[in-house]
Amino acid sequence: MKIIYKMAFRNIFRKKGRSGLIIIIIALGVFAASFGVSLSNGWSESVYREHIDMQTSQLQIHANKFSDANEVAEFMDKSVVQETLSAVDEVVYASYRLKTNALLSTAYTSVGLILIGVDRDEEIKVSSIHSTIGSDDGNFFESDIVRPIVISKSSAERLNAGINSKIILSLQDSSGEIQRTMFRVGGLYQTNSTRFDNTTAFVKKSDLIPYLNIPEEAIHEVAIVVKDFRQCDEVKHKLSQLLPRHDIKKWDELYPLLHLINAWHGIATFLFLLLFFIALGVSTTNFMMMSVLERKGEFRMLNKVGMAGNRIGLMIIMETLFTTLIAISIGLLLCVLAAETFSKSGIDIKFLFDNNSRHGYSTVIYPTINNRDFVHIFVLVPAISIIATLSPIKKVLK
């Protein structure tokens, strides 16, 4: 009924001050909720990026018995795996790696860590480690240094080493024999994870293989990037069927803390939004109760002249809906503007942390708008407002 919608819309502007106040309150609430969620999404994404891009990649393949002990003798045939991966459309990039435990020593000290042998061109497509090497910190296997090794800045500090410094590498080959050789520091990287930095170093695959006593085509690990991140489960399942004698793991299995972060992120977002919705419901009830009770005489008149209770109720619901939609639009617009403003520079929250701590995520957060969150807000906020209006309607129609 057009007249009901007309009346409902115009009723919003009867008490401009009060309506304006409730619109501002809801708009600010929607902005806080949506921007908060976008910051949370951004942080979550940066955590995933840090770990997945730098550390685990999206999927990894190992020989079944490779396990966490990094058994050198448990290697895979690169050609077999490569052929299989080329048949899977969803796989975009793959880096075929060697992996072993090693001891790095200088005259100063020794550190034990995991040594990863990579092909540079393959590796830079699945990992962003190379992007963390500053211009004064060498490079990722681009120089003429013979047998270069890329270590973290924190490892370099412990070893008292710099670019071009000699490092003695000690490792165990496939037959258990200790091998020793010298490498030179070619690059210094630094991620946001102290744990990763202290436990990982990179060398060229071709420089490492002679010391492992394994075939030329042997590999220990394949790091994979797929077309769409959401396809990880599907690709994992596919690869498990194509390579039944291999161990296929997804990023959250490789780093269970990420899985926990993912789950907690979901719960925290839900609780945050729940609190927001409860506050919204209470404030809407209060506002509409005030608004309808002072018009009780008017509603009685409308009923007397023949406007049925359900139409009066509909009119009140439409008033709430129009008010809420105006507020949501303003709130979401503010969120989009804020997200756009900070999308390039990010929001640096390092003042909240001790300068020396790096826990695996960047302190710069880039708000990320997820369309699904916006749809939730656009649907749920009006729905809750309408539910909150039912009590005032019941009171006025009594």
Place this chain on the structure above:
Amino acid sequence: MDKLKDNDKSIIVRTEELSKSFLNGQSIIKATDRINLTIASGEFTAVVGPSGSGKTTLLNLIGGLTKPSSGKVFVKGTDINQLKDKELVNFRLHNIGFVFQLLNLIPVLTVEENIGFVMELQGADKEQRIARTAELLELIGMKDRAGSRPSTLSGGQKQRVAVARALASKPLFILADEPTANLDTEAAETLLNTMLLLNEKEKITFLFSTHDPRVMNKARRLITLEDGRITKDERYVR
């Protein structure tokens, strides 16, 4: 008092032993007491009496706005108290027009929209509604205020618009409860003349409660209530 039967086509309203009592603490107050009344088509009837005589209660009972303690109200043969709530609201919408003492108009609608309001609730054709609204605006002399909001009108103007709205859907009759109570002499006079004009032109039955002598002087039938009972029922040729 004229005794007219239901099968007389001119009878719009008939009450039978209509009584309404209210509980006031421990005591029972009889607002109306066994009222038997008929209202015929085209009447311009005033229900008069001192404060507390039951005028408003009688109008509310006839309009279906309150249920009687006993007795019946027939509107065009329909016992309105047998109707369910929704049916009663619908019945009022299509058959009875109302003019109240206060709060007649919808503040957010214009004069034009207020007049067309009941017709729109009824689902009347848009063109028909526009034509009827224009006709009534002309009749009440407010064509130039069609787009105005009620807050910009005087008390008398508001009441004239209320009468036009009540009339718009051509109801069986219009109930007006103390329509001139808050008006000055000039405004009251104008309103009454408007109502008389509409009564003559549109042949709409008016039944109103009042203790305003200006209204009493214009009515063609005066029903006097005292302590909830009809004590006088007089017709006048004016």
